[in-house]
Amino acid sequence: MHTLPQQLANGLFLGSMYGLIAIGYTMVYGIVQLINFAHGEIFMTGAFGALTVWNCLPDGMNIWAALPLMLIGGAIVSVLIAVGAERFAYRPLRGAPRLAPLITAIGLSLALQQAIFVWYPGADNAKDFPQLGTHPYHLGSIAIQRNDIFLVAAAVVCMVGLAAFVRTSRTGRAMQATAQDPDTAQLMGIDTNRIIVIAFAIGGLFAAVAGVAFGLKYGQITYNMGFQAGLKAFTAAVLGGIGNIYGAMLGGLVLGIAEACATAYIANIPGMHQLGGQGWANVWAFVLLIVVLLVRPQGLLGERVADRA
Amino acid sequence: MRHRSLLLLTTVLTTGALTLTACGSRSDDGKKSGDDGSSGTGSNITLTIGVDAPLTGQNSATGLGLQYGTQIAVDDANSKKLVPGVTFKVKALDDKALPATGQQNATALVQDSNVIATVGPLNSGVAESMQQVFATANMVEISPANTNPDLTQGKDWASGKKVRPFKTYFRTATTDANQGGFAADYAYNTLKKKNVFVVDDKQAYGAGLAAIFKGKFASLGGKIAGTDHVNTGDTDYSALVTKIKQSHADMLYYGGQYDESELITKQLKAGGVNIPLMGGDGMYSDTYIKTAGKAATGDLATSVGVPVSTLPAAQNFIKAYKAKGYPGDYGTYGGYSYDAATAIINAVKTVMDANGGKLPAMNDARAKLVDAVQKTDFDGIAGHVSFDQYGDTTNKQLTVYQVKNGAWTAVKSGVYSG
Amino acid sequence: MTALLEVEDLRVAYGKIEAVKGISFSVEAGQVVTLIGTNGAGKTTTLRTLSGLLKPIGGRVTFDGKVLSRIPPHKIVSLGLAHSPEGRHIFPRLTIEQNLLLGAFLRRDSAGITRDVERAYELFPILGERRKQAAGTLSGGEQQMLAMGRALMSQPKLLMLDEPSMGLSPIMMQKIMSTIVELRSQGTTILLVEQNAQAALSLADHAHVMEIGTIKLSGTGQDLLHDEGVRKTYLGED
Numbered sequence: 008m009h010t011l012p013q014q015l016a017n018g019l020f021l022g023s024m025y026g027l028i029a030i031g032y033t034m035v036y037g038i039v040q041l042i043n044f045a046h047g048e049i050f051m052t053g054a055f056g057a058l059t060v061w062n063c064l065p066d067g068m069n070i071w072a073a074l075p076l077m078l079i080g081g082a083i084v085s086v087l088i089a090v091g092a093e094r095f096a097y098r099p100l101r102g103a104p105r106l107a108p109l110i111t112a113i114g115l116s117l118a119l120q121q122a123i124f125v126w127y128p129g130a131d132n133a134k135d136f137p138q139l140g141t142h143p144y145h146l147g148s149i150a151i152q153r154n155d156i157f158l159v160a161a162a163v164v165c166m167v168g169l170a171a172f173v174r175t176s177r178t179g180r181a182m183q184a185t186a187q188d189p190d191t192a193q194l195m196g197i198d199t200n201r202i203i204v205i206a207f208a209i210g211g212l213f214a215a216v217a218g219v220a221f222g223l224k225y226g227q228i229t230y231n232m233g234f235q236a237g238l239k240a241f242t243a244a245v246l247g248g249i250g251n252i253y254g255a256m257l258g259g260l261v262l263g264i265a266e267a268c269a270t271a272y273i274a275n276i277p278g279m280h281q282l283g284g285q286g287w288a289n290v291w292a293f294v295l296l297i298v299v300l301l302v303r304p305q306g307l308l309g310e311r312v313a314d315r316a
Numbered sequence: 317m318r319h320r321s322l323l324l325l326t327t328v329l330t331t332g333a334l335t336l337t338a339c340g341s342r343s344d345d346g347k348k349s350g351d352d353g354s355s356g357t358g359s360n361i362t363l364t365i366g367v368d369a370p371l372t373g374q375n376s377a378t379g380l381g382l383q384y385g386t387q388i389a390v391d392d393a394n395s396k397k398l399v400p401g402v403t404f405k406v407k408a409l410d411d412k413a414l415p416a417t418g419q420q421n422a423t424a425l426v427q428d429s430n431v432i433a434t435v436g437p438l439n440s441g442v443a444e445s446m447q448q449v450f451a452t453a454n455m456v457e458i459s460p461a462n463t464n465p466d467l468t469q470g471k472d473w474a475s476g477k478k479v480r481p482f483k484t485y486f487r488t489a490t491t492d493a494n495q496g497g498f499a500a501d502y503a504y505n506t507l508k509k510k511n512v513f514v515v516d517d518k519q520a521y522g523a524g525l526a527a528i529f530k531g532k533f534a535s536l537g538g539k540i541a542g543t544d545h546v547n548t549g550d551t552d553y554s555a556l557v558t559k560i561k562q563s564h565a566d567m568l569y570y571g572g573q574y575d576e577s578e579l580i581t582k583q584l585k586a587g588g589v590n591i592p593l594m595g596g597d598g599m600y601s602d603t604y605i606k607t608a609g610k611a612a613t614g615d616l617a618t619s620v621g622v623p624v625s626t627l628p629a630a631q632n633f634i635k636a637y638k639a640k641g642y643p644g645d646y647g648t649y650g651g652y653s654y655d656a657a658t659a660i661i662n663a664v665k666t667v668m669d670a671n672g673g674k675l676p677a678m679n680d681a682r683a684k685l686v687d688a689v690q691k692t693d694f695d696g697i698a699g700h701v702s703f704d705q706y707g708d709t710t711n712k713q714l715t716v717y718q719v720k721n722g723a724w725t726a727v728k729s730g731v732y733s734g
Numbered sequence: 735m736t737a738l739l740e741v742e743d744l745r746v747a748y749g750k751i752e753a754v755k756g757i758s759f760s761v762e763a764g765q766v767v768t769l770i771g772t773n774g775a776g777k778t779t780t781l782r783t784l785s786g787l788l789k790p791i792g793g794r795v796t797f798d799g800k801v802l803s804r805i806p807p808h809k810i811v812s813l814g815l816a817h818s819p820e821g822r823h824i825f826p827r828l829t830i831e832q833n834l835l836l837g838a839f840l841r842r843d844s845a846g847i848t849r850d851v852e853r854a855y856e857l858f859p860i861l862g863e864r865r866k867q868a869a870g871t872l873s874g875g876e877q878q879m880l881a882m883g884r885a886l887m888s889q890p891k892l893l894m895l896d897e898p899s900m901g902l903s904p905i906m907m908q909k910i911m912s913t914i915v916e917l918r919s920q921g922t923t924i925l926l927v928e929q930n931a932q933a934a935l936s937l938a939d940h941a942h943v944m945e946i947g948t949i950k951l952s953g954t955g956q957d958l959l960h961d962e963g964v965r966k967t968y969l970g971e972d
Contacts, residue, residue: 009562010558010559010561010562013558014555014558017554017555017558018555020554021552021554124372124373131372131373131376132373132376132377132603133575133578133603133607135606135607135609141582141585141586141611142586143586143587143588150587150588152586177839180828180832180835180836180839181836181839183825183827183828184825184828184836187825187826187827187828188823188825190787190819190823191819191823191825192836193786193787193806193807193808193811194785194787194807194811194816194817194819194823195808195811195836195837195839195840195884195888196808196811196812196839196840196888197808197836197839198806198808199808221551224552225551225552225579225582225583226582226607226609227578227579227607231373231549232551235549235550235551236551266552266555267554267555267558268555270544270555270556270559271555271558271559274544284543284544284545284556285544285545285546285547285550285553285555285556286518286544286545286546286547287545288555289547
């Protein structure tokens, strides 16, 4: 078990990424009760947006200098797609039966994947993504990548920023009001359409940050990377209590750590050899989800919806 | 019974998947029509050779090698008029490395009354889903890439009970029984590795190869430091890397494709585990080095045959491939694809010669082609081409490659003999 | 002079079912006007249409000289029309103070907002004592006070109260009604929807009786209070 600290760190890094993506699912759900299944692709297009910026920058440019520009580029792409999807795909269906926007989201997800696949040069294979170096720092027995430090730092900054925004800003208060009672929020003078757009935009922004972090961490991005990541992030959002922003982050971390520990330790349990390892990690992640939902159908932080928005 | 219901299912699914296949074959259409123009001179019949391989997405770098290797063989046959009165053309379908898609493609190919035989697929797992379709239609299928022994020798081959399941299935690549053993032998005796961690991707090819390697390596006296499986499409291997690190393995053997192994080797080296990753022909691809970058240095892969570039007979093929600017890697299976297509073309000639220079009705022609291909015997560009009683190639050459200075370099060639 | 609120031939439908079938009435500045009637008479539908939550299928609403049709609800608030909805609809997971501040969402004068929050606490001292408490923990009557206080925070020209006494104990109802009297004495214009006709009529300048989507009877509060038909049907007297 002396690898436990390292495995926890592995899970923490992976979980931070799930959490960043999960915010987008949970914010949109919290405000319009819509599962935006195209969110995984918004994450993917953010990564491609950042890569495009990198490719347009002069060769040999320092990656640290390029990073802010890449983040901005990715954020612009993701936010535009997220807001565009809301405006042109979901808003016309508001008030329609629940299934209609859901199917639309799935269709949009496929369309975005195929669009990148067909039109982004060379995207039918993995595209190389720059990294912040690949030599790890050592913290006791734990090896930590610079790319992972960026990921965790970005997740912390984003979460703290979002929490402060929701708690203290006027728009944040309007988001909480809209989440709790959209009709009455309008009676307060809140333009709920604007709040919904902002929720999509924040989700897109976080997805872009996650997309850049993904590229840095793995050194490559693919047109279909949003599928699995999106599914995991959605799981994280449900695990943490969908609609709750802290739940999304917590759910991501729990899921990431569960996967790492399932990969590492399940096979060591006597009689479980066949059911352990990375190949079964996803299965255990979903077992965890089912167990949590059996005990707490509202998710881990489901009762703290007071802060949701 | 199981196969019949599979076929039924396929028919139903084909409709639904039409859109997907249409997307997948997008890139071939342009190329194909261009090639047709230069060769369509004869006033006689046109025969189609089908190709099935992953042409987009996962594994497509090597998959495209199958398509264009076949294309060059067809171009050569047409320009040399190997079969007088017959113009050959290629119909390439994209299976995306998915068994279900491969089966749909197989159904489409046997239903096309112009298709005489098929080259492909790339993946053993895909082949499993296609074999029955071709066998039912009596159509020859020659894979230049499948290495899983089950495909030709049945599920119980390891226990010595070899039974050929389908007489329409042939391959120009040798099997993993040889490849896995060859790799284990090289790792233990040449590299002096004693403690190997074995990982596979749970697919027919990867799991089969890893199991053969593991068995052979252990029987040589080596220790298996640990085993694990991954899912195709996974991107995060950090937990696995930590496990490997803890096991103090001196090598990682991976049964699977380059799509996963390039990420594994990157994360392995980044995690401070500086041991080589060794794999089979599924990761012998330039894409592996390109994507993994420096992390790939020192990694090893076995592949079937000897390096195409060292074969004198293959020089024109390589020239043609480069001159046409075809995408994909010809290095691994391009030569074998060329030979597979040529075996089909030669067999067409045999069938026509026996029928007074005319091609029999398509159903009959396909059936007669099975016997003609079984009797194949010629020197191809990648070595001698003939098939044993299981449909396996008699050419059992294998090579170990290692990444040196950013390129696969052959370090040992030979024939594995148990 | 023109009335503050002018409703002419207003018609509202849910799908094919017409809930309000062409009603007309007006509210003058400084007046308390009440709509009374049984459940399903169309009173709440009328208020929800006035504040923009529902779109009318016909008729015309003029408020402070502006025609309201096609103006979204959040803009209507900024014209000075506040709506305290039926069932109170406070934001349960926000604090009392946050609820009040949301009532002043469109205002930018932070000094004025602070002053008005204090005024709301003076009007309803219990709210001041619990200002940091989640609004969902309040009793029904306290929630009603909060809903009214919140509606006042937008400094409305017209305050619409929908069933403020619903579900309250007699003591609490008394409190709410006396607050309305107090607001009226301060000059606040109020459009009051009530099922408790006795209470509503006794403090209204004008009253309208609604029945299945139409206005059956209009008059001063005192007139209707003494109308025999009204007494029979709405005040429970034989």
